[in-house]
Amino acid sequence: MNSKKRxxxxxxxxxxxxxxxxxxxxxxxxxxxxxxxxVGGNWVFSDSISHSSVFETTHIISSKALSQYEDFSMPKxxxxxxxxxxxxxxxxxxxxxxxxxEHIQFNTLVEKCELNSSNKWEVTTSCEGVKKKETFxxxxxxxxxxxxxxxxxxxGSFTGKMMHSHDVKRFADFTDKRVLVVGxxxxxxxxxxxxxxxxxxxxxxxRRGYWVIPKFFFGKPSDTVGGILRFLPSVIxxxxxxxxxxxxxxxxxxxxxxxxxxxFGFHHPTVNxxxxxxxxxxxxxxxxDIDHYEGSKVxxxxxxxxxxxxxxxxxxxxxxxxxxxxxxxxxxxxxxxxYLRMLHPEIDNLYFIGLFQPLGCIWPGSELQSRIMARELAxxxxxxxxxxxxSHREVTKPDFNQIKTPRHTITVNYHAFRKRxxxxxxxK
Ligand SMILES: Cc1cc2nc3c(=O)[nH]c(=O)nc-3n(C[C@H](O)[C@H](O)[C@H](O)COP(=O)(O)OP(=O)(O)OC[C@H]3O[C@@H](n4cnc5c(N)ncnc54)[C@H](O)[C@@H]3O)c2cc1C
Ligand SMILES: NC(=O)c1ccc[n+]([C@@H]2O[C@H](COP(=O)([O-])OP(=O)(O)OC[C@H]3O[C@@H](n4cnc5c(N)ncnc54)[C@H](OP(=O)(O)O)[C@@H]3O)[C@@H](O)[C@H]2O)c1
Numbered sequence: 001m002n003s004k005k006r007x008x009x010x011x012x013x014x015x016x017x018x019x020x021x022x023x024x025x026x027x028x029x030x031x032x033x034x035x036x037x038x039v040g041g042n043w044v045f046s047d048s049i050s051h052s053s054v055f056e057t058t059h060i061i062s063s064k065a066l067s068q069y070e071d072f073s074m075p076k077x078x079x080x081x082x083x084x085x086x087x088x089x090x091x092x093x094x095x096x097x098x099x100x101x102e103h104i105q106f107n108t109l110v111e112k113c114e115l116n117s118s119n120k121w122e123v124t125t126s127c128e129g130v131k132k133k134e135t136f137x138x139x140x141x142x143x144x145x146x147x148x149x150x151x152x153x154x155x156g157s158f159t160g161k162m163m164h165s166h167d168v169k170r171f172a173d174f175t176d177k178r179v180l181v182v183g184x185x186x187x188x189x190x191x192x193x194x195x196x197x198x199x200x201x202x203x204x205x206x207r208r209g210y211w212v213i214p215k216f217f218f219g220k221p222s223d224t225v226g227g228i229l230r231f232l233p234s235v236i237x238x239x240x241x242x243x244x245x246x247x248x249x250x251x252x253x254x255x256x257x258x259x260x261x262x263x264f265g266f267h268h269p270t271v272n273x274x275x276x277x278x279x280x281x282x283x284x285x286x287x288x289d290i291d292h293y294e295g296s297k298v299x300x301x302x303x304x305x306x307x308x309x310x311x312x313x314x315x316x317x318x319x320x321x322x323x324x325x326x327x328x329x330x331x332x333x334x335x336x337x338x339y340l341r342m343l344h345p346e347i348d349n350l351y352f353i354g355l356f357q358p359l360g361c362i363w364p365g366s367e368l369q370s371r372i373m374a375r376e377l378a379x380x381x382x383x384x385x386x387x388x389x390x391s392h393r394e395v396t397k398p399d400f401n402q403i404k405t406p407r408h409t410i411t412v413n414y415h416a417f418r419k420r421x422x423x424x425x426x427x428k
Contacts (some may be wrong), residue, residue, distance in 0.1 A: 013041020015354030360414025
């Protein structure tokens, strides 16, 4: 491949900016499109509905130590778990430091991406109603995977207010309301805790048992403690982590919640130090799975029936790439067969950056993926020839055997994944 290529980067979030930085490092010409107004993606809080899914009090759950780019540390005075505001500032400083702003076109939505007969990408954008088409040698897709809400479906109809965690911005709207939170992931537990501070009543409905990890073990952020144990074989690591959580805070059943059905790792971890605290203070009440709605009432599978003003579905997100023809690429359901979670088995000038769910932080992995992409485009790295077979193996041999629910199609082990990316980068 020639060294000077024109590359389109979709998104100026944590993944897009490191893609841009690494492409520039390898001498590429780049254009970054983002339909928002600032760098930072999910971390750019907005009072109105936007791409971002953070609310006024969101703090990160992956700790500062494991949530930094290799070549740009977080400020020393940041806490272990920075706020969304601090995160957005960190990403904006990164973009300023590496002179990325001059390459970013904000308020610009990528509407369509098509490969033409010369194997170039034709990218159609729209900015304030003006459509434009540009041609690129390669495409880096960094549009994030936590913005298109997935709602649960139950029979009957609910006459109160139904919303998704993506729409939650400020909790003043929950003041003195009867609130039901659905789900056991990080959004659900964060929303339940914040809601319980102001609401008349906050209940949380889980459809199964989940592991809830406190933010600190032995005075250290939990992911750094988990990292120390990472050299243990997977089965032992899972068993010892499960045991440590039980010793630390007791069984779920002591808080009225269902027990996890398998050892730690069978679902994406929920990191929260306040859920159990508020349950035992009577501020949050655990509920069973929902059976159906009856007007303003929700009937649970244990037969209980409760009236609510607001239901917050914290039931996750679809992976979505609306700028591709869905017959060409649609990862919203089922498997995502990409080698290193980034390389398409057939199309060699298409890269997905950040399309993975680590038990840990996303952007240090995006940074390494970006280096592989940039080096390949510069002719300094060659993809393996059996890429289709390797992509298939990503699906059949995942890092964790998780329950087959929609949120678990792109999970990786943070440390093992980084090791694989580094091994590829160092391959001659
Ligand atoms: C509440 C919440 C908390 C989280 N906490 C953590 C955490 O603690 N640690 C962690 O690692 N991850 C966390 N995540 C996951 C989150 O996805 C990552 O933190 C991170 O934002 C991923 O970066 P990204 O650049 O891949 O995607 P995003 O941050 O989603 O950025 C994507 C960018 O692409 C732009 N874009 C999308 N589509 C288009 C289009 N068609 N045209 C133009 N621009 C487009 C968007 O405007 C956005 O700027 C959290 C997610 C949520 C919802
Ligand atoms: N403070 C933070 O940093 C923070 C806050 C929020 C989110 N996040 C991150 O953002 C990402 C998304 O998290 P999320 O919590 O929004 O989504 P998520 O991880 O996909 O969790 C969705 C939850 O809803 C449940 N669910 C899905 N469909 C359901 C249904 N039909 N009925 C009942 N329950 C259902 C899931 O259960 P199953 O397990 O059965 O699928 C799961 O418990 C994750 O990476 C998360 O770590 C971070």
